Amino acid sequence: MPTFTVTNFLQTLVTSVSMGSLYALIALGYTMVYGILKFINFAHSDVVVLGAWFSYVFAVKTLPAMGIPPDQATWWAGGLVLIMAMAACAAIGFVIERAAYKPMRKAPRLNVLITAIGISLLLQNTGQLNFVFGARPAGMPALVPTTPWSIGGTGEPGSFGVKINPVDVIITLTAVALMVALQVLVYRTKLGSAMRAVSHSIPNAALMGINVNFVISFTFVLGAALAAAAGFLYAIKYNLQQTAHPSWVMLGLTAFVAAVVGGIGNIRGAVLGAYLIAAVQQFGSLYISSELRDVYVFAVLIAVLLLKPEGLLGKVTREKV
Amino acid sequence: MALLKVANLCVHYGAIQGIADVSFSVEQGEILTLIGSNGAGKSTTLRAVSGMVRPSSGSVEFKGRSIVGLQPHQIVKAGISHAPEGRGIFSNLTVAENLRLGAYIRHDSAAIADDTEKVLTTFPRLKERMWQNAGTLSGGEQQMLAIGRALLARPQILLLDEPSLGLAPQLVQTIFSVIREINRQGTTILLVEQNAHMALGVAHHAVVLEVGRVAMAGKASDLAASDAVKKAYLGHG
Numbered sequence: 009m010p011t012f013t014v015t016n017f018l019q020t021l022v023t024s025v026s027m028g029s030l031y032a033l034i035a036l037g038y039t040m041v042y043g044i045l046k047f048i049n050f051a052h053s054d055v056v057v058l059g060a061w062f063s064y065v066f067a068v069k070t071l072p073a074m075g076i077p078p079d080q081a082t083w084w085a086g087g088l089v090l091i092m093a094m095a096a097c098a099a100i101g102f103v104i105e106r107a108a109y110k111p112m113r114k115a116p117r118l119n120v121l122i123t124a125i126g127i128s129l130l131l132q133n134t135g136q137l138n139f140v141f142g143a144r145p146a147g148m149p150a151l152v153p154t155t156p157w158s159i160g161g162t163g164e165p166g167s168f169g170v171k172i173n174p175v176d177v178i179i180t181l182t183a184v185a186l187m188v189a190l191q192v193l194v195y196r197t198k199l200g201s202a203m204r205a206v207s208h209s210i211p212n213a214a215l216m217g218i219n220v221n222f223v224i225s226f227t228f229v230l231g232a233a234l235a236a237a238a239g240f241l242y243a244i245k246y247n248l249q250q251t252a253h254p255s256w257v258m259l260g261l262t263a264f265v266a267a268v269v270g271g272i273g274n275i276r277g278a279v280l281g282a283y284l285i286a287a288v289q290q291f292g293s294l295y296i297s298s299e300l301r302d303v304y305v306f307a308v309l310i311a312v313l314l315l316k317p318e319g320l321l322g323k324v325t326r327e328k329v
Numbered sequence: 330m331a332l333l334k335v336a337n338l339c340v341h342y343g344a345i346q347g348i349a350d351v352s353f354s355v356e357q358g359e360i361l362t363l364i365g366s367n368g369a370g371k372s373t374t375l376r377a378v379s380g381m382v383r384p385s386s387g388s389v390e391f392k393g394r395s396i397v398g399l400q401p402h403q404i405v406k407a408g409i410s411h412a413p414e415g416r417g418i419f420s421n422l423t424v425a426e427n428l429r430l431g432a433y434i435r436h437d438s439a440a441i442a443d444d445t446e447k448v449l450t451t452f453p454r455l456k457e458r459m460w461q462n463a464g465t466l467s468g469g470e471q472q473m474l475a476i477g478r479a480l481l482a483r484p485q486i487l488l489l490d491e492p493s494l495g496l497a498p499q500l501v502q503t504i505f506s507v508i509r510e511i512n513r514q515g516t517t518i519l520l521v522e523q524n525a526h527m528a529l530g531v532a533h534h535a536v537v538l539e540v541g542r543v544a545m546a547g548k549a550s551d552l553a554a555s556d557a558v559k560k561a562y563l564g565h566g
Contacts, residue, residue, distance in 0.1 A: 201426045202433065205419050211381055212417035217405035217434035217482060 014168040020294045021287075026176035026245075028286030029183030033238035034263030035270070035278035036190065037231030043207040043273035044227050047117050050124040051104060053260020054131035055097050055232045057251050059239025060148075061141045062093040064248055067149050078149035086151040090182070090240045094233040101232025105225055135251025143250050148243040152178055179241045186237055187279060190230070194275060203227060207273065238263075258302060262289070265309045271322025280320060284308070330393055332357045332517050333378070333409075333486055338387035340373050347373035347382070349541035355486065355519050355534075360512050362520040362528040362549065364562060365538035371521040372414045374538070375488045378519070379411035380404045391486075406434050410484030414491055414521075416475040420464025424455055427463050427474055431481030441481065448477035451507060469500040476507065486517040493524045505531050525562035529553040537562070 034056055041049045066089045067078050076085050108127050112120045136143045156171040194200040205213040206223045214220050242259070249255050262285060270281025285305055292304035318324050331354035340347040348370035355361045363371045376382045378389055380401040389397050396404055405411075410431075419427055428448065432441045449456040452473040458466060463474060472492055479487055492508065493501040505527050512518050512531075522528035529535055532549040537558065545552060552558045 198429070198433070201422060201430055204422055204426075205430055208419045208421050209417065211401070212413065212419070213430075214401035215379060215381070215405065215411050215413060215417060216430045216478075217402045218430070219400070219402045 015170060016294060018168065018170045020290050022170060022172055022176055024287040024290040025283070026179045027290065028283035029180045030238050030242055030259075031263045031266045031286055032187060032279045032282035033183050033234045033241070034260065035267040035282045036187070036275060037235045038264050038267040039270070039272055039275060039278040040203075040227050040231050042267070043275075044203070044224060045109070045113075045120075046273075047120045048124065048264070048272075049109075049228075049231075050121065051127035051131060052231065052235060053256060053263070054128050054135075054251070055101060055104075055235040056239045056242070056260060056263075057256045058100060058131060058135065059093050059097045059236030060243040060248055061135060061146075061239070061251060062096045062236065063089050063240040063243045064146055064148050065141070066092045067151060078151065081149070081151045083152075086178075086244070089151065090237060093240045094236040097236030097239070098229045098233040101228040101235075102225055104232075105228040109228075110221070110224075132252040132256075141251055143252075145250060145253075146248045148246075148248055150175070151244050175245050179245060182237065182241060186234060190234070190275070193230075199223075199226070262302070262305050265305050269308060269312045269319060271319025274319065274321045274323075277319055277321035284320075331355060331390075332392060333519065334388075334390040335374070335378065336388045336390075338374065338377055338389065339385050340370075340377050340382055341385045342382070346541060348377070348538075351387075351536075351538065351541070351543055353536045353543065353546060355517060358512075358515065358517055359533040360508070360518040360520055360531055361534045361536065362522055362532035363536050363538055364522055364525040364528055365544075366562075367523070368540070369538040370541040371538055372490055373541075375411060375413075375490050375519070375521055378404075379409060379413075379488060381411075381413075402434075405482055405484075408485035409488065410479040410482040410486075411488040412475040412479040412490060412492070414494075416471045418463045418466075418471050418474050418478070420462060422463055423460050424463050424466070424474060425459045427478055428455075428481055431478030432483075434482060444481055444483065448480060451510070452477055468495050469497065469504075472496060472500075472504060473507075476504070476511075480511065480516070484516065486519060487511065488519045488521075490521045491523060492520070493522060493527060501527060525558070526564075529558075529563075 034053065037052045038049065071078050071081060071085055071089065104127055108123050109120060112123055135141045153174045156173045158169055158171050160169040194203060202213065202218045202223050205216060205218060206220055210220050263282065266281035266285045267278045269285060270277030285308060288304045288308050289301050293301045312319060333355040336352045338351045339349055351370065351374055353361065363374060365371055373382065377384045380399055384397060388395055391407055391409060396407060428445055435441055454470050455473055455477060458470065463471065466474060476489065476492060489508065492504050496504065501524065508518060508520065509531050520528055520532060529549045529552060535547065535549040535552045536543055537545040537552065545558065
């Protein structure tokens with residue numbers, strides 16, 4: 009175990025915030041769909057992967073076609089790639105809900121869960137096809153400056169300094185901006201109150217004149233767009249593995265754990281859970297062992313399920329028999 | 330022409346029959362009450378009218394047009410508002426948000442604000458609790474919210490399912506005087522009640538349901554005077 013230094017601590021805090029932001033964007037999609045349809049959309053993490061790969065394709069194909077070399081991309085070119093990836097995944101989210109989940113609306117929840125796993129496998133393997141994204145890893149163009157900013161640190165013993173990668177700042181700012189926008193949408197608009205009404209009771213929401221199918225589609229579109237944003241941000245930070253790589257599964261699973269820890273179905277809970285999980289993961293890696301980084305995630309999950317099964321911000325609900 | 334005409338309506342829940350054969354008409358401007366014991370099919374009838382369940386046969390016509398097969402939200406837009414059994418309030422939303430959802434299909438903000446003000450004048454208790462979660466309201470307050478919310482859709486016909494259920498006697502009196510007042514202001518009402526005494530007192534016409542069929546129908550005052558109704562539903566014989 010390394011000795012405690014302020015530098016280590018702050019550096020790990022920066023990483024935690026950046027990773028937590030990514031987990032939060034993904035966790036929101038799980039929790040919103042659960043909030044409304046009471047099932048876990050296991051294909052959600054695959055939409056993240058598609059978002060990352062779409063970003064790659066848009067950055068290396070579409071940007072040059074527009075006359076922008078990816079290595080000289082300006083911030084708005086990066087923003088354009090982000091928006092295109094979000095739009096593409098939103099469309100996919102819409103199609104998945106309409107084609108796969110809507111016909112199962114009245115089926116037992118287990119059947120829907122199995123359908124979700126099927127969609128997950130379908131997306132992973134379709135992505136690997138040669139005429140789609142192929143079965144090789146890819147190097148994503150950075151799109152943002154890569155020279156880290158040094159804060160503090162004179163080099164003298166005892167002084168502390170932190171290096172911050174611009175990409176971590178961009179990840180955090182983009183994620184926070186999207187989460188604030190979502191918060192405003194859900195809690196301050198008419199459509200948002202319709203979403204909350206549908207999540208409380210579909211039949212009673214319909215009696216208000218709410219088009220329930222529209223609200224459900226919209227929720228999937230929103231979740232998929234946020235997943236795509238997470239995929240984009242993940243891509244500009246890391247290189248891309250092929251779509252069926254286990255590391256993607258772990259990314260999605262960690263975000264799912266974050267949603268459960270925060271209280272599945274609760275939007276603010278998902279964000280809280282995501283930052284908590286990221287901090288536990290990063291600080292555990294720093295002070296105990298980085299080999300156990302996934303173990304900490306599930307240890308937190310087990311602890312929360314034992315002590316507060318409804319999650320940190322979740323409400324106790326009685327299962328109707 | 331009747332505002333709402335239900336003919337030979339039959340509803341099945343799986344293999345179980347909810348209602349077997351129900352027919353009645355609600356005229357513009359009146360209160361019609363469906364009375365009957367538990368399981369007679371009163372709520373099922375309302376649910377079929379508002380599109381929550383699809384009838385297996387029979388017809389429902391609103392202003393001369395069939396509304397069978399429409400989605401519930403389309404039926405609300407057509408002018409039918411349903412305050413369901415159990416009140417159906419959104420306990421995770423504030424009272425203000427619940428009321429706003431009542432006017433979901435409308436886009437005339439100024440008129441919505443006026444109508445909301447009217448509802449709050451009718452139910453001053455709701456005004457005090459506007460920013461509370463609706464789940465924290467008492468049963469009576471929830472019922473007021475359910476009725477107020479249904480009115481905010483500006484329906485041509487209001488379906489009320491057991492508005493007196495679980496309320497203290499004094500509150501029942503209040504709710505019924507509000508129902509009469511809403512009707513006096515021009516809203517047609519289809520009222521389902523177990524409290525036959527109160528319902529017959531407020532309604533113009535009444536239909537008695539027994540095991541999913543119409544057993545009796547007529548003027549509310551005539552039914553209230555009939556020996557069969559007195560014996561079965563009014564508790565004296």
